[in-house]
Amino acid sequence: MDITFYFPPLADYVATFPMLVLAVAALLCVVVDIFYNDAKGVAILAGASLLVTLLFEAARLSLPPAKALYGMVYVGGTASLVNMTILFSGFLTVLIAQPYLKRLGRNYGEVYALLLVAVVGMMALGSAANLLTLFAGLETMSVCLYILTALVREKDGAIESALKYFLLGAFSTGFLLYGIALIYGATGTMDLSDFADRLASTNAGVMFWGGTALLLVGFFFKVSAVPFHMWTPDVYQGAPTPISGFMATASKTSAFAAMVLVLGRALPSAQWQTTVAIVALLSMVIGNFVALAQSNVKRMLAYSSIAHAGYVLTGIASATPEGYAGALYYLLVYTVMNVGAFGVLAYLEHDNRQGDTQTVDSLAGTGQRYPLLGVVMAVCLFSLLGFPPLAGFFGKVYVFGPAVKSGLAWLAVAGVLTSAVSAAYYLRVLYVMWMKPSPDDAVAPQFEGVPPLAAVALAGCAAFLLLLTFTPWVMDAAVAFFRDVPAAIVSLP
Amino acid sequence: MLAPVLFFLFAAVAIAASIGxxxxxxxxxxxxxxxxxxLAVASLYLTLNAAFIGIVQVLVYAGAIMVLFLFVIMLLNLEATPVLEAIDKRILAGYAGxxxxxxAITYLLARGLGALPTFEIAESAAATGTPRALALNLFTTYALPFELIGLLLLVATIGAVMIAKKRFV
Structure with a gap:
């Protein structure tokens, strides 16, 4: 190939437009921060770039899925849906985190740069068409999250949790990379759409399946599925609360999307279905039961996120396009619910009676005092619980239904039963917030209310969850869209 | 015929050196x-016709990074760690054997069960390891992962400075 005067085709620039915009915005955030400390413009820049790319992806949603940049990423269709979920989570996080970080004295431009680059990595991971892109995206995302975890380093446990996350994360990356190497050694390709042909034509043998097993270990770690979940509560507790919400939602969405691409597109389901089903069962049971015993609310939400990873894995374990579509729908709903719940917790910290070690008891009466936070928390927790008719309920229907159809009825039954268990800890939080009287000295003088933009973001989370319930056309459109997704996944080039 | 001999020679050196x-x-x-x-790993790259990667391995790892290591050891003035208790040679020989x-048993079992991959190892031509061939792939086909890795290294640097430097605005 003569590349003396070579330029990539214009289509490739269009395809990677979101990543380009976010990467440039991240660099600008760092540069602007050099000249203007604590500038409000940095957060606005980050938020605006996320919003622009969100709208761009929304416009691409109806395009047929295609590959771009020499078959490295998928664009359009399902990939756009995944990217939109990630970008939405990032956008809400910027709105919620800006006042929070300002209050902590951590409103650095670098934080927004790291957040934007993490989003770029997540988008590469969630729409990867090649194991190399998948790995590069995963590492970019992980490194940003390790750093963001250690942001408030004077805080008890922040450095500890970041170090724990880093060491375990590096270890799991090692597993993942070794898995990729074995798969490449066995098949001679890293392109996801080539695996099916190679597996049919050669006896890949134990080397390929060993590689796949190692790859799965890496994925299970990133989505914090049992038995690779031990880091989750410590990291969510140590990280700044809005960042915990971002980690719990966007990074899981992208890792799950990559898992759907690798498992659903590239590998015969007979070989991995049972493994994923068992991991799903363990995650749901252990996540929900251990959450019951937590007194710290952030740790409780961390264990609940482990349980939710189990619900999503149930949809993936069904190994049908409907199951994958259900998993992606669940991730969208889960993202909104969890960003909302962590956002409310972040602002309850400003109440300053317990700081960021919110126990269930310290929430007493907060619903009465701050009705907005109380109502948003109620909607998010009821939705996390899967209470009909909120969006979380429909999410569960879409992941458990396909599992039953694929003969995994036992898994769906376990999912419904453990969801019932989860009612105990979700409702306990709401009971304490709304029914318990607040202590006399409750209102701390430094609580100046929720800043307007963050309030809009939190109310937006609750509104989004209600919107999916009470306006049938949104619901219908969503269902219709997810009816199309199965066909879209199957017809990926 | 020479290739397997060289592979096992350099692999043995690499393993012995890492144990050392x-x-x-x-x-x-x-x-x-x-x-x-x-250096042994660099030689392995050379036997695979990956000349450029082999040379970069020597320049970057064996050269630059090791010099850094040695400087750090010198500056920190590290003492030798205490000698381990004498290990019984017979137990060591037992473990090795x-x-x-x-x-050997695992290999035979895997081969007997047909679990090993059955493809041919392709000989790579000398031209595949040149900087030109590498660049052609790196800046066209793999441009996206390449740029992502660039971004990754940048944020790692930014993050290290941000965490390490005390700055209260």
Whole structure:
């Protein structure tokens, strides 16, 4: 190939437009921060770039899925849906985190740069068409999250949790990379759409399946599925609360999307279905039961996120396009619910009676005092619980239904039963917030209310969850869209 | 015919050197063993016709990074770690023999069950390892992962400075 005067085709620039915009915005955030400390413009820049790319992806949603940049990423269709979920989570996080970080004295431009680059990595991971892109995206995302975890380093446990996350994360990356190497050694390709042909034509043998097993270990770690979940509560507790919400939602969405691409597109389901089903069962049971015993609310939400990873894995374990579509729908709903719940917790910290070690008891009466936070928390927790008719309920229907159809009825039954268990800890939080009287000295003088933009973001989370319930056309459109997704996944080039 | 001989020669050197890195009680000896290991791996790259990667391995790892290691060891003035208790040679020989036997049995079992991959190892031409061939792939087909890795290294640097430097705005 003569590349003396070579330029990539214009289509490739269009395809990677979101990543380009976010990467440039991240660099600008760092540069602007050099000249203007604590500038409000940095957060606005980050938020605006996320919003622009969100709208761009929304416009691409109806395009047929295609590959771009020499078959490295998928664009359009399902990939756009995944990217939109990630970008939405990032956008809400910027709105919620800006006042929070300002209050902590951590409103650095670098934080927004790291957040934007993490989003770029997540988008590469969630729409990867090649194991190399998948790995590069995963590492970019992980490194940003390790750093963001250690942001408030004077805080008890922040450095500890970041170090724990880093060491375990590096270890799991090692597993993942070794898995990729074995798969490449066995098949001679890293392109996801080539695996099916190679597996049919050669006896890949134990080397390929060993590689796949190692790859799965890496994925299970990133989505914090049992038995690779031990880091989750410590990291969510140590990280700044809005960042915990971002980690719990966007990074899981992208890792799950990559898992759907690798498992659903590239590998015969007979070989991995049972493994994923068992991991799903363990995650749901252990996540929900251990959450019951937590007194710290952030740790409780961390264990609940482990349980939710189990619900999503149930949809993936069904190994049908409907199951994958259900998993992606669940991730969208889960993202909104969890960003909302962590956002409310972040602002309850400003109440300053317990700081960021919110126990269930310290929430007493907060619903009465701050009705907005109380109502948003109620909607998010009821939705996390899967209470009909909120969006979380429909999410569960879409992941458990396909599992039953694929003969995994036992898994769906376990999912419904453990969801019932989860009612105990979700409702306990709401009971304490709304029914318990607040202590006399409750209102701390430094609580100046929720800043307007963050309030809009939190109310937006609750509104989004209600919107999916009470306006049938949104619901219908969503269902219709997810009816199309199965066909879209199957017809990926 | 020469290729397997060279592979096993360099692989044995690499393994011996990495064991040496772990066992050396003096940090300088440990670092020097690591250099031997890196050179052996570079030789392995050369036998695979990956000339450019082999040379970069020598320049970057065996050269630049090891110099950094040695400087750090010198500046920190590390003492030699205490000598381990004497290990019984017979137990050591037992472990080594047992591992070899286990490896042989596993290999035979895997081959007997047909679990090993059955493809041919393709000989790569000398032209595949040149900087030109590498660049053609790196800046066209793999441009996206390449740029992502660039971004990754940048944020790692930014993050290290941000965490390490005390700054209260």
């Amino acid at each position: 890195t772990l066992l050396a009680r003096n940090p300088v000896n440990s670092a020097l063993s690591l250099i031997v290991n890196l 047992g591992t070899l036997l286990l490896g």
